[in-house]
Amino acid sequence: MLERLDETPPQIIMQVAAEFAADHRANKIDLGIGVYRAEDGTTPILQSVLEAERRLLKSETTKSYLGPAGDPDFNLAMSEIILGRHSAQGRISIVQTPGGSGALRLLFDLIKRANPDATIWLPGPTWANHVPTLTQAGLKHRTYRYFDSVTLGVDFAAMRASLEQVPETDVVLFHGCCHNPTGADLSAEQWDAITQIVQERKFTPLVDIAYQGFANGLEEDAYGVRSLLAHTPEMFIASSCSKNFAIYRERTGMAIAISANADIAALAMGQMRDLARVGHSMPPDHGAAIVRTILRDPELSDIWKQELEDMRLRISEIREALATAFRVRTNSDRFDFLATHRGMFSLLGITPQQVGRLRDGHAVYMVSDSRMNVAGLRHEQIGQFVEAVLSVID
Numbered sequence: 463m464l465e466r467l468d469e470t471p472p473q474i475i476m477q478v479a480a481e482f483a484a485d486h487r488a489n490k491i492d493l494g495i496g497v498y499r500a501e502d503g504t505t506p507i508l509q510s511v512l513e514a515e516r517r518l519l520k521s522e523t524t525k526s527y528l529g530p531a532g533d534p535d536f537n538l539a540m541s542e543i544i545l546g547r548h549s550a551q552g553r554i555s556i557v558q559t560p561g562g563s564g565a566l567r568l569l570f571d572l573i574k575r576a577n578p579d580a581t582i583w584l585p586g587p588t589w590a591n592h593v594p595t596l597t598q599a600g601l602k603h604r605t606y607r608y609f610d611s612v613t614l615g616v617d618f619a620a621m622r623a624s625l626e627q628v629p630e631t632d633v634v635l636f637h638g639c640c641h642n643p644t645g646a647d648l649s650a651e652q653w654d655a656i657t658q659i660v661q662e663r664k665f666t667p668l669v670d671i672a673y674q675g676f677a678n679g680l681e682e683d684a685y686g687v688r689s690l691l692a693h694t695p696e697m698f699i700a701s702s703c704s705k706n707f708a709i710y711r712e713r714t715g716m717a718i719a720i721s722a723n724a725d726i727a728a729l730a731m732g733q734m735r736d737l738a739r740v741g742h743s744m745p746p747d748h749g750a751a752i753v754r755t756i757l758r759d760p761e762l763s764d765i766w767k768q769e770l771e772d773m774r775l776r777i778s779e780i781r782e783a784l785a786t787a788f789r790v791r792t793n794s795d796r797f798d799f800l801a802t803h804r805g806m807f808s809l810l811g812i813t814p815q816q817v818g819r820l821r822d823g824h825a826v827y828m829v830s831d832s833r834m835n836v837a838g839l840r841h842e843q844i845g846q847f848v849e850a851v852l853s854v855i856d
């Protein structure tokens with residue numbers, strides 16, 4: 463039967479990773495997949511994570527099942543990081559998922575069960591995996607205006623105009639912070655305005671927050687999700703611990719549904735448990751156990767917060783240094799946006815052909831839409847990178 467299968471379209475981010483791995487040039491630079499790298503080029507295990515693992519090794523007495531919703535202590539501890547203080551107690555349903563991707567898939571499946579005709583509105587552009595995942599869940603999508611390719615910032619007037627078209631029955635996906643792929647984030651005032659639009663239009667927001675702590679700080683980055691939580695009866699949140707705990711391969715995330723009241727929340731929880739059970743049965747435990755151990759220990763928690771802050775600051779420094787290097791070299795402000803963007807990614811604004819020339823001629827790898835992972839660049843590579851970019855756009 464397998465001969466009946468169609469060719470698989472390339473998964474663009476994974477394709478860049480494979481091409482980079484196959485390149486043997488010594489000076490190659492990987493700005494493709496969203497993985498943080500330290501100044502020595504490694505993606506180290508955080509000290510807080512190592513210590514949590516040591517403690518787990520000593521204290522764990524069983525590897526027996528925890529159930530489809532995962533570890534309730536992890537769910538509670540991590541939801542506190544995302545939601546902060548709030549008044550939605552009793553209206554929250556949470557399941558632990560295999561990464562943020564697993565959370566998205568589960569929430570799309572939940573939406574499909576609740577309203578099979580719902581359309582998911584996505585920012586233009588959005589993370590490459592959003593459309594395939596929601597399509598696999600049987601949902602339709604549309605795009606709302608988000609990025610201005612001239613200013614390389616958010617076109618908020620256009621965004622507002624798009625959102626004012628969304629019917630009550632649809633779901634709008636927002637990136638909580640560190641917009642992927644553009645790096646152009648919403649300000650607190652813009653989040654307030656969005657919250658107001660959501661209240662007026664009554665559609666359901668879904669916040670994908672995979673990079674909390676990488677933009678302006680752990681608390682600051684939750685501004686949007688918390689603003690929506692305070693003012694909307696119903697919403698969804700997909701969260702990931704891959705980046706902020708640097709536990710990428712441990713596949714640790716959570717899906718949250720906020721319902722209008724406790725009875726509906728119980729219904730949602732039953733469906734979410736069921737979707738977990740039929741999807742992957744139960745989530746992997748190790749990453750969640752690490753996160754729970756860190757967050758439940760004030761000392762470890764402080765160490766983690768500092769490590770996260772150090773990662774955030776390094777990304778900021780690279781952004782500043784990169785923008786300065788371009789400014790000095792070109793005598794223009796064309797690349798100043800690199801310093802104002804937030805999180806791991808920036809859309810460089812060059813063509814797929816120019817991205818191809820960067821790869822072939824200069825061993826610099828990024829996604830074909832010109833998304834670069836700023837967090838993959840080291841200070842010593844900035845000169846090489848700037849010259850490479852300027853040579854392909856001249």
Ligand code: LMR
Pocket residue numbers: 475494495496497589591642
């Ligand atoms: C990315 O956007 O590069 C990351 O979220 C990793 C992934 O799975 O695509």
